[in-house]
Each structure stands twice: as structure tokens, then as C-alpha cells.
Amino acid sequence: xxxxxxxxxxxxxxxxxxxxxxxxxxxxxxxxxxxxxxxxxxxxxxxxxxxxxxxxxxxxxxxxxxxxxxxxxxxxxxxxxxxxxxxxxxxxxxxxxxxxxxxxxxxxxxxxxxxxxxxxxxxxxxxxxxxxxxxxxxxxxxxxxxxxxxxxxxxxxxxxxxxxxxxxxxxxxxxxxxxxxxxxxxxxxxxxxxxxxxxxxxxxxxxxxxxxxxxxxxxxxxxxxxxxxxxxxxxxxxxxxxxxxxxxxxxxxxxxxxxxxxxxxxxxxxxxxxxxxxxxxxxxxxxxxxxxxxx
Amino acid sequence: xxxxxxxxxxxxxxxxxxxxxxxxxxxxxxxxxxxxxxxxxxxxxxxxxxxxxxxxxxxxxxxxxxxxxxxxxxxxxxxxxxxxxxxxxxxxxxxxxxxxxxxxxxxxxxxxxxxxxxxxxxxxxxxxxxxxxxxxxxxxxxxxxxxxxxxxxxxxxxxxxxxxxxxxxxxxxxxxxxxxxxxxxxxxxxxxxxxxxxxxxxxxxxxxxxxxxxxxxxxxxxxxxxxxxxxxxxxxxxxxxxxxxxxxxxxxxxxxxxxxxxxxxxxxxxxxxxxxxxxxxxxxxxxxxxxxxxx
Numbered sequence: 060x061x062x063x064x065x066x067x068x069x070x071x072x073x074x075x076x077x078x079x080x081x082x083x084x085x086x087x088x089x090x091x092x093x094x095x096x097x098x099x100x101x102x103x104x105x106x107x108x109x110x111x112x113x114x115x116x117x118x119x120x121x122x123x124x125x126x127x128x129x130x131x132x133x134x135x136x137x138x139x140x141x142x143x144x145x146x147x148x149x150x151x152x153x154x155x156x157x158x159x160x161x162x163x164x165x166x167x168x169x170x171x172x173x174x175x176x177x178x179x180x181x182x183x184x185x186x187x188x189x190x191x192x193x194x195x196x197x198x199x200x201x202x203x204x205x206x207x208x209x210x211x212x213x214x215x216x217x218x219x220x221x222x223x224x225x226x227x228x229x230x231x232x233x234x235x236x237x238x239x240x241x242x243x244x245x246x247x248x249x250x251x252x253x254x255x256x257x258x259x260x261x262x263x264x265x266x267x268x269x270x271x272x273x274x275x276x277x278x279x280x281x282x283x284x285x286x287x288x289x290x291x292x293x294x295x296x297x298x299x300x301x302x303x304x305x306x307x308x309x310x311x312x313x314x315x316x317x318x319x320x321x322x323x324x325x326x327x328x329x330x331x332x333x334x335x336x337x338x339x340x341x342x343x344x345x346x347x348x349x350x351x352x353x354x
Numbered sequence: 355x356x357x358x359x360x361x362x363x364x365x366x367x368x369x370x371x372x373x374x375x376x377x378x379x380x381x382x383x384x385x386x387x388x389x390x391x392x393x394x395x396x397x398x399x400x401x402x403x404x405x406x407x408x409x410x411x412x413x414x415x416x417x418x419x420x421x422x423x424x425x426x427x428x429x430x431x432x433x434x435x436x437x438x439x440x441x442x443x444x445x446x447x448x449x450x451x452x453x454x455x456x457x458x459x460x461x462x463x464x465x466x467x468x469x470x471x472x473x474x475x476x477x478x479x480x481x482x483x484x485x486x487x488x489x490x491x492x493x494x495x496x497x498x499x500x501x502x503x504x505x506x507x508x509x510x511x512x513x514x515x516x517x518x519x520x521x522x523x524x525x526x527x528x529x530x531x532x533x534x535x536x537x538x539x540x541x542x543x544x545x546x547x548x549x550x551x552x553x554x555x556x557x558x559x560x561x562x563x564x565x566x567x568x569x570x571x572x573x574x575x576x577x578x579x580x581x582x583x584x585x586x587x588x589x590x591x592x593x594x595x596x597x598x599x600x601x602x603x604x605x606x607x608x609x610x611x612x613x614x615x616x617x618x619x620x621x622x623x624x625x626x627x628x629x630x631x632x633x634x635x636x637x638x639x640x641x642x643x644x645x646x647x648x649x
Contacts, residue, residue, distance in 0.1 A: 077448070077449065080444065080447060080449055081449050081450070083444070084444050084449055084455055087440075087441070087444070087455075087459075088455055088458055088459070091458060091459055091461075091462065091515065091519075092458065092461075093477075094462075094470075094473050094474065094477055094515075095461070097473075097476070097477060097481055098473055098476075101476070109480070112484070113476075113480045113481050113484050114481060114484065114485065155368075159368040159369045159372075160369060162365040162366070162368070162369075163365060163366045163368070163369040163370070165365065166361075166362045166365045166366050167366070170362050175362075175366075178366060178370065181373075181378075182369075182373065185373070185377050185378075185381075187628075187631060187632055187635045188377065188381055188628060189576050189605075189624070189627050189628055189631055190576070191576070191605055191608045191609075191623075191624040191627055191628075192381060192384040192385070192621075192624040192625060192627070192628045193377065193380035193381045193383070193384045194380075195384070195387075195394065195612055195617060195620065195621065196379075196380040196381075196383035196384045196387060196621075197376065197380035199383070199394075200375075200379055200380050200383060204375065221372055221375075221376070222372075222376050224368065224369070224372040224376070225372040225373055225375060225376025225377050226376060226377070228369040228372060228373055229373070229377075232369065256361075257358045257361040258361050258364075258365075261365070282463075282464060285466070286465070286466025286467065286468070286469070286579075287466070288466065288467070288468045288578075288579050288582075289578065289579070289609075305466055305468040305469065305579075308468055308469060308472065309468060309582075309583065312472055312583070319476055319480065322472055322476070323472075323473070323476060326469045326472055326473055329466075329469050330464075330465055330469060333464045333465070334461065334464065337457075337461065337464055341457050345456075345457070345460065345523060348460075348463075348520060348523055349523050349524065349526075349527045352520075352523075352524050352565060352569065
């Protein structure tokens with residue numbers, strides 16, 4: 060626990076400044092949570108109720124179930140489909156990014172040749188490039204190269220997972236690289252002497268040791284991919300067969316202009332998975348975010 | 355030895371392939387298209403020199419977007435750092451349930467820009483306005499999003515709401531790494547709370563402030579998702595005798611230019627964004643290097 064700011068233990072109880080601090084914190088907390096309360100409250104109302112009084116408690120919480128089923132059974136936006144596509148895209152991208160980046164980072168650390176240093180530098184410096192510079196050429200390039208090898212890259216799950224591997228690997232390799240450097244080489248050397256092949260050394264010895272940093276990589280990339288909008292919009296299209304949650308939410312807001320009962324319910328469903336995950340894995344997520352930023 | 359070389363190449367291959375296909379090739383195409391008349395449709399692309407760039411300097415909507423993006427970034431840097439610092443002090447103090455509060459303040463960061471844009475659009479256009487009209491609070495009666503001179507500030511507040519919890523985590527990690535004996539000694543010596551913060555805490559946190567400064571800077575400069583769903587660039591205003599969109603930040607300006615099929619112009623704008631970010635990153639690297647020397 061941190062004992063940085065306040066005085067010693069005896070003074071802890073019933074100090075007036077502590078009461079003020081506590082009240083201030085509660086106020087701040089309510090302010091931070093206010094938008095979420097409003098979303099939940101108004102997701103359980105009809106459109107008329109919201110226009111009539113947006114701050115009041117809903118007349119009946121049953122309306123929440125009605126709104127949710129309205130969204131999932133909507134004829135214009137396949138929300139349920141988008142939900143599953145989002146899960147598939149996020150899970151596959153995370154798997155591919157974690158395994159491939161760990162493999163690449165391991166080679167870049169252990170193989171001390173000019174080309175592995177050069178590769179590492181290339182990946183790290185690419186992190187400066189904003190998405191806007193390459194997003195339109197990327198779409199064109201994915202169409203052209205997809206036609207060339209006769210695999211559809213635009214509008215498909217494999218295509219977007221491949222794109223996420225490209226965009227996710229620089230930061231992930233960077234994070235793995237830092238961690239692998241701290242693993243003593245002796246463990247791998249003794250396995251080499253015992254005649255263990257190099258690929259097996261990685262998967263049997265190194266990869267299990269990476270577990271804590273894999274959690275960090277999964278969290279950083281997971282939050283990004285689940286909420287990402289522009290890349291899916293460009294690669295999958297706004298009304299393609301494969302959709303993601305953020306695209307479905309904008310489709311909803313576009314189709315039901317100012318119908319806040321439906322828009323807010325759709326945002327509630329979009330937020331729910333990540334918040335539920337956060338409640339259960341809070342410790343890891345906070346640790347992962349801090350490690351990812353401080354590097 | 356031969357086998358280990360094969361493994362090295364195999365292990366880096368997936369990341370390198372994805373990196374080249376998704377980032378490197380589209381990036382160079384992106385730079386190239388910025389000096390052409392590319393329109394996104396025709397295959398006939400002609401070199402036009404720096405014409406696109408010189409046109410930008412005379413384009414009021416781009417100059418305006420560039421200026422408000424800088425203003426927006428500066429407001430964000432101030433707001434986010436102040437709010438995050440207060441939050442980090444609160445959750446490292448000795449108040450009850452501090453870990454609960456810390457977890458709560460971080461929740462907005464988990465919500466994607468698209469979703470939170472709609473939520474805040476609802477809060478600002480409906481909840482606050484209805485509060486204003488019900489209790490006749492004059493300044494709440496018109497939405498902050500509908501006035502050109504308040505919209506940028508409002509977006510910065512929303513962005514602060516999203517990012518403050520994340521930056522708070524970085525500050526907390528930094529505060530917790532300060533030896534507690536340092537603060538205790540000062541408090542025994544009778545130094546008041548405020549001067550303890552000013553003379554011990556802040557200097558010890560310099561590194562965390564550098565991290566937060568550059569994180570805020572780069573994310574604000576590339577802001578898009580929330581801009582799209584919160585304001586979509588509106589309301590209208592005038593700049594250099596031309597109608598412009600009052601809250602159209604740089605990334606959205608690029609997006610709208612490309613949507614209007616002015617692809618080469620959009621590429622030139624994106625290159626300007628890239629150069630701006632490159633300058634910021636180079637400054638960051640030099641600052642960090644300098645600091646390492648001092649330590």
C-alpha cells in the first residue's frame with residue numbers, strides 16, 4: 060500500500076481534512092460515473108419518455124429488455140452478427156499478434172546480427188506513422204494484392220486479422236523485446252547443449268516464461284481492437300457482410316437519427332463485454348496498462 | 355547452425371510479411387500519392403510536384419483545422435495533466451476504498467471513442483439542456499456543442515474524462531515508486547502538504563509527466579473517433595471569410611477530404627500530420643536522452 064501522502068496512523072480517523080478529501084473523491088467519482096448512469100437509465104426508456112424527461116428514473120425497467128431485443132432483432136443492422144464478428148476478429152487478432160510478435164521479438168533479441176537489429180529499428184520507428192498517411196493506399200493495396208494472389212483481403216475476417224497483425228506487431232514486438240532481454244540466456248543454453256531444437260526451445264521454455272508480458276500485450280491490443288473504428292470501416296466497409304460493434308453502433312445512429320432509446324441501448328451492449336471483463340480482470344488490466352505505457 | 359538460421363527466418367517471417375504488406379508498402383504509396391493527382395478511382399496517376407501542399411496553405415478549412423487541432427491539443431495537455439494529478443493524489447492518499455475509486459476512474463478509458471461520442475452527445479444535447487430548461491439555468495439552455503467558441507473546450511473535457519484515468523495510473527505508479535520516508539521526513543519537519551507536493555512530489559514525478567505529455571500530445575493530434583460521433587465537425591463558423599466546420603480536427607478533415615474523393619489532397623494533409631508527429635517524437639527522443647545524461 061502507498062503511505063506517501065498522509066500523516067501517521069494515529070491521525071487517520073476523524074481528521075476534518077480527511078472528511079473533506081473523502082467528500083471530494085465521492086463527488087469526483089459520481090461526476091466520472093454520471094454518463095454511465097445516464098446510459099443505463101435511458102436504455103430502459105421509450106423514445107417518448109426520454110424526450111419528456113431524460114433525467115427521471117424509467118417508468119419500468121422491463122423496457123430495457125424490450126430495447127435490447129429490438130436491437131438484436133433489428134432488420135436493418137445485424138447487431139448480433141456484428142457482435143460475434145467483433146469477438147472473432149478480436150480473439151484471432153490477439154492470438155496471431157501475441158504468438159507471432161513473441162517469436163519475432165525472441166529472434167531479434169537472441170540473434171545478434173545486423174539484420175535483426177535493423178528489423179527491430181524498422182518496427183520501432185514505424186510507430187510514429189499515423190494511420191491517416193497509409194489508410195487509403197492500404198485499401199487499394201489490399202485490393203490489388205488480394206486480386207493478385209486470388210484471396211479476398213477486403214471484407215473478410217482473415218484480411219482484417221492480417222491487417223491487425225501488421226498494425227499490432229510494432230508495439231507488441233517492442234514490449235516483448237524489452238522483456239525477453241531480461242530473461243537469462245543460461246536457461247536456453249543448457250537446453251541447446253542437451254540437443255533441444257531451437258523451435259522447441261522457444262515454445263517449451265521461452266514462451267511459458269513470457270506469460271506475464273503476454274497478458275500486457277493482450278490487454279493493450281484488446282482494448283484497441285475491440286474499440287477500433289477506422290480500420291474496420293475501411294477494410295470491411297460500412298455495409299459489408301462482416302461487421303464490428305463500433306460500425307454497427309454508427310449504423311444504428313445513422314439509421315435511427317436521435318432515437319436515443321435505441322442508440323443508447325446499442326452503446327450499452329457495446330460497452331458491456333469490456334466492462335464485465337474489467338470487473339473480473341481489473342488487477343491485470345491496470346498492471347498491463349501501466350507496463351505498456353512506461354516501457 | 356543451418357537449422358537455427360532457418361528457424362530465425364521462419365520466426366520473424368509472419369510479422370515482417372504483415373509489416374511490409376500493411377505498413378511499409380502503403381506508407382510509401384501514401385507519400386508518393388501526396389505529390390500526384392490520385393483520385394482513388396482512376397488508375398491513371400500523374401506526378402504534380404508539390405502543388406497539393408502549396409494549395410493547402412491557401413485552403414482556409416485546412417489552416418483552420420490545423421490551428422484548432424493545436425488549440426485542442428494544448429487544452430488537453432493542461433486539463434488532462436491537472437485532473438490526472440488530482441486523481442492520482444486522491445487514490446494514493448489514505449482514504450477508504452481508494453482502490454475502488456482508482457478502478458472506477460479508469461473505466462472511461464475502456465470505452466471506445468465512437469461509443470463515448472454518442473453518449474456525450476446525449477449528455478450535452480439532452481441531459482444538460484433539459485436540466486437548463488427545467489431549472490431555467492441560462493447557460494445550460496443551449497448545448498455547448500452548438501456554439502463555435504465552446505465546442506473545442508467541450509471536446510477537450512470529454513477527452514479528459516476518457517484519458518484522465520489512464521494518465522492517473524501512470525502518475526500513481528510514479529508516486530508509489532517514491533520512497534515514503536522522503537514524504538514522512540518532510541511532514542515530521544513540519545512542511546505543509548502543499549509545499550511537500552510542490553518540492554518533493556512534483557520533481558520526483560518529472561519522468562511520469564514527460565510520458566503523459568507525449569501520450570496526450572500524440573493522441574489529441576490524431577483524435578478522430580470521438581470527433582466523428584460527438585460533433586461530426588459541427589457547428590458551422592467562418593474563418594478567413596470562408597465557411598468552415600468549427601470542430602473539424604485534422605484527422606477528420608483528412609477523412610472528409612478523402613470522402614469527397616479528393617484523395618491526393620487528403621494524402622498531402624496526412625503527410626503534414628505525419629511530419630508534425632515526427633517532429634514531436636524527435637523532440638521526445640532528445641528530451642529523454644538529455645534526461646538520461648542528467649541522471
